[in-house]
Amino acid sequence: MSKFGDYIREKREALQKESPGTYSLRKVASAVGIEASYLSKIERGQQPPPGERSISALAEILNEDPDMMLALAGKVSDELQEIIRKRPKLFARLIRELRDMPDHAVLRLVREVRDGNW
Amino acid sequence: MSKFGDYIREKREALQKESPGTYSLRKVASAVGIEASYLSKIERGQQPPPGERSISALAEILNEDPDMMLALAGKVSDELQEIIRKRPKLFARLIRELRDMPDHAVLRLVREVRDGNW
DNA sequence: TGTAGTGTGTAGTATATGCTACACACTTGC
DNA sequence: GCAAGTGTGTAGCATATACTACACACTACA
Numbered sequence: 001m002s003k004f005g006d007y008i009r010e011k012r013e014a015l016q017k018e019s020p021g022t023y024s025l026r027k028v029a030s031a032v033g034i035e036a037s038y039l040s041k042i043e044r045g046q047q048p049p050p051g052e053r054s055i056s057a058l059a060e061i062l063n064e065d066p067d068m069m070l071a072l073a074g075k076v077s078d079e080l081q082e083i084i085r086k087r088p089k090l091f092a093r094l095i096r097e098l099r100d101m102p103d104h105a106v107l108r109l110v111r112e113v114r115d116g117n118w
Numbered sequence: 119m120s121k122f123g124d125y126i127r128e129k130r131e132a133l134q135k136e137s138p139g140t141y142s143l144r145k146v147a148s149a150v151g152i153e154a155s156y157l158s159k160i161e162r163g164q165q166p167p168p169g170e171r172s173i174s175a176l177a178e179i180l181n182e183d184p185d186m187m188l189a190l191a192g193k194v195s196d197e198l199q200e201i202i203r204k205r206p207k208l209f210a211r212l213i214r215e216l217r218d219m220p221d222h223a224v225l226r227l228v229r230e231v232r233d234g235n236w
Numbered sequence: 237t238g239t240a241g242t243g244t245g246t247a248g249t250a251t252a253t254g255c256t257a258c259a260c261a262c263t264t265g266c
Numbered sequence: 267g268c269a270a271g272t273g274t275g276t277a278g279c280a281t282a283t284a285c286t287a288c289a290c291a292c293t294a295c296a
Contacts, residue, residue: 024271024273025274034256035257037258041274048254050253050254067207068207070206071202071206075199076199076202076206080210080213081194081199084213085189085192085193086189087224088189088194089183090221090224090225090228091198091213091216092195092198093228094224095202096198098201098212103208110208110215113212113216113227142242143243144242152284153286154244155243155244155287158243162244164245166283169283169284
């Protein structure tokens with residue numbers, strides 16, 4: 001049961017059905033910058049998910065959210081990690097506080113921050 | 119210039135001065151569960167910072183904040199990463215929004231969430 | 237003067253991560 | 267039937283991560 005592999009296989013095959021010939025293993029792999037056989041193994045869960053670079057490239061090609069794809073792969077983007085590392089105590093506290101908050105509450109927070117009216 | 123190494127060396131030596139004999143390289147290393155020579159090299163920047171487990175143990179022994187120590191080591195705790203990975207889009211968005219916010223603004227957010235009055 | 241405590245130097249090791257190279261087999265269309 | 271396109275199998279490899287084991291050298295002090 002490879003979440004990441006299953007997910008990208010289905011997505012790729014769906015796109016391949018939509019526009020045949022454009023989303024073959026080889027096409028996608030070469031666009032990502034990896035070997036086709038490697039991608040094949042990843043899709044079937046014979047290999048763990050690739051590195052962050054490859055996952056992000058894959059996300060772009062498959063028209064998916066990179067953060068979500070990284071999460072499926074058990075990773076968090078280095079960009080986000082760097083933001084956290086700059087103020088570790090602050091962010092650690094905030095994230096832990098929000099752990100059990102429902103989505104809509106967190107989302108509300110996001111909006112408030114973005115709009116600046118708070 | 120090893121931030122992590124310098125930091126723990128100073129902290130350890132300060133504690134060693136306070137209570138001599140209790141914070142030698144060997145004492146601390148064995149409490150952490152690593153070799154003394156390894157810790158020595160880390161302190162002098164001859165080795166990169168150790169793994170998360172060792173860093174957390176070190177933080178506890180040196181009475182420091184683990185998240186801060188991990189940040190010094192260029193890491194983010196797996197616990198925090200897991201929280202993010204459960205709702206990657208939501209947290210990614212929030213964290214990016216907060217990237218350039220001043221400390222006090224983020225802190226205010228933390229407090230509001232904690233107190234629930236929002 | 238020897239032994240306990242201190243730090244350091246040398247020389248490794250095990251495991252994980254992130255891949256490549258290339259041959260093989262099957263299907264489809266001409 | 268053969269060429270192009272499809273996926274897969276085998277056999278690796280380079281680099282990074284996270285350490286261990288043990289000998290050595292210096293200092294203090296009893």
